[in-house]
Amino acid sequence: MPANLPAEAKHKWREASQARRPQEKIAKLQEFLSLVPKHKGTENLRAQVKRKIAILRREIAEKKRKKAGVGGPKFFVEKEGDTQIVILGPTNVGRSSLLSILTNAKVEISNYPYTTKAPTPGMFQYQDLQFQMVEAPALMEGSADGGAWGLQTLTSARNADGLLLMIDLSRDSVEQFSLISRELEKARILTRKPRAKVGIERKYMGAGLKIVMLGRLVDCTSKDVERLLKSYGIHDATVRIQGEATIDDVEDAIFEGTVYRLAIIVANKADVPNAAKRIEQLKGFVGEEMKILPVSCKAKFGLEKLGSEIFEMLDIIRVYTKEPNERFASEKPFTIRKGSSILDLAKRIHSDFYKQFSYAKVWSKRLRFSPQKVGGTFTLEDGDTVEIHMK
Numbered sequence: 099m100p101a102n103l104p105a106e107a108k109h110k111w112r113e114a115s116q117a118r119r120p121q122e123k124i125a126k127l128q129e130f131l132s133l134v135p136k137h138k139g140t141e142n143l144r145a146q147v148k149r150k151i152a153i154l155r156r157e158i159a160e161k162k163r164k165k166a167g168v169g170g171p172k173f174f175v176e177k178e179g180d181t182q183i184v185i186l187g188p189t190n191v192g193r194s195s196l197l198s199i200l201t202n203a204k205v206e207i208s209n210y211p212y213t214t215k216a217p218t219p220g221m222f223q224y225q226d227l228q229f230q231m232v233e234a235p236a237l238m239e240g241s242a243d244g245g246a247w248g249l250q251t252l253t254s255a256r257n258a259d260g261l262l263l264m265i266d267l268s269r270d271s272v273e274q275f276s277l278i279s280r281e282l283e284k285a286r287i288l289t290r291k292p293r294a295k296v297g298i299e300r301k302y303m304g305a306g307l308k309i310v311m312l313g314r315l316v317d318c319t320s321k322d323v324e325r326l327l328k329s330y331g332i333h334d335a336t337v338r339i340q341g342e343a344t345i346d347d348v349e350d351a352i353f354e355g356t357v358y359r360l361a362i363i364v365a366n367k368a369d370v371p372n373a374a375k376r377i378e379q380l381k382g383f384v385g386e387e388m389k390i391l392p393v394s395c396k397a398k399f400g401l402e403k404l405g406s407e408i409f410e411m412l413d414i415i416r417v418y419t420k421e422p423n424e425r426f427a428s429e430k431p432f433t434i435r436k437g438s439s440i441l442d443l444a445k446r447i448h449s450d451f452y453k454q455f456s457y458a459k460v461w462s463k464r465l466r467f468s469p470q471k472v473g474g475t476f477t478l479e480d481g482d483t484v485e486i487h488m489k
């Protein structure tokens with residue numbers, strides 16, 4: 099259902115997105131909210147804006163606390179390492195236990211519920227990659243409405259690169275997973291591949307609107323998309339349409355409402371009686387859509403697979419770069435989306451680099467001989483070493 103906002107509301111939205119100071123942004127968002135008609139079609143939007151306001155308020159409070167030198171629970175954890183993975187789940191499933199096994203973070207483990215009260219990070223070394231693991235405070239009924247640590251927990255999930263959805267096999271597995279799914283869905287965090295993806299990248303003034311059609315529009319034309327964007331004051335942007343997108347998906351992208359996060363299920367306490375039965379029940383419920391990894395933090399099994407499972411979930415490869423006049427490749431890999439080409443890598447190294455691209459040399463076990471001279475469209479694989487030559 100479209101939001102169908104009046105022009106003055108759209109105008110206010112534009113002002114809100116241009117506001118720099120958090121206080122001013124909050125004021126504009128509140129004015130915007132008062133101009134949004136209350137009906138089913140605007141329900142999600144209103145919830146999103148309220149969440150935005152709540153987040154801004156927390157950020158202001160956090161800044162004040164920092165200035166005053168008073169500590170307090172962190173709202174979310176700044177990214178470090180190659181990727182950030184948030185451990186999400188109901189209380190007592192063993193999130194702290196997992197964090198303390200994988201990393202050297204100091205956390206309190208206890209059979210009392212709700213022990214962890216703030217997002218807590220630790221670094222997990224997997225081969226030559228660093229996964230920053232963050233234990234989010236427990237998820238519960240109503241987290242998405244901001245109850246208890248709901249806002250902290252779900253903002254952490256929103257900011258992550260991937261999620262470990264953790265449940266406990268000493269209790270009803272389907273019930274716990276349903277709770278996680280429900281709260282994530284309410285917070286507009288999708289864990290299943292969406293039917294469509296719309297990305298809006300703002301450009302400099304005068305660049306104009308460019309629509310890149312990688313999928314198709316099902317209930318509107320490109321002209322409608324342009325009209326909608328312009329009605330929100332977006333005149334300079336590149337819009338990428340993937341999958342089967344509707345005009346609602348485009349509007350949702352304007353409000354940055356829905357995000358898609360990769361996820362796997364970690365089913366902990368596989369050492370308890372009846373664990374096997376509860377894994378089967380969960381498998382029946384989840385189907386093929388998400389990987390389930392049974393582990394036991396207590397008996398220490400299943401955990402050795404976690405690194406490779408996270409790596410696989412992220413759908414990335416590692417590429418090592420080498421300067422033409424150096425003998426050895428970089429020790430630290432670049433992480434890049436699976437299926438990327440040499441040119442994609444060149445763009446990642448430097449936004450203008452690829453323009454002067456001439457050719458590359460690739461070292462790889464899968465090639466019959468190395469190095470091999472290749473062009474920009476050559477598809478990279480995990481472990482490749484690349485030497486780029488410029489014109």
Ligand SMILES: Nc1nc2c(ncn2[C@@H]2O[C@H](COP(=O)(O)OP(=O)(O)OP(=O)(O)O)[C@@H](O)[C@H]2O)c(=O)[nH]1
Pocket residue numbers: 188189190191192193194195196206207208209210211212213214215235236366367368369370393394395396397
């Ligand atoms: N049997 C069994 N118990 C476990 C396992 N892992 C953790 N526990 C126990 O489960 C309880 C909760 O563990 P925590 O790691 O504190 O759980 P949490 O998810 O961080 O809980 P909160 O932060 O309080 O929400 C503790 O008593 C742990 O000893 C496991 O693999 N098997």
Ligand SMILES: [Mg+2]
Pocket residue numbers: 193194195206213214233
């Ligand atoms: Mg904990």
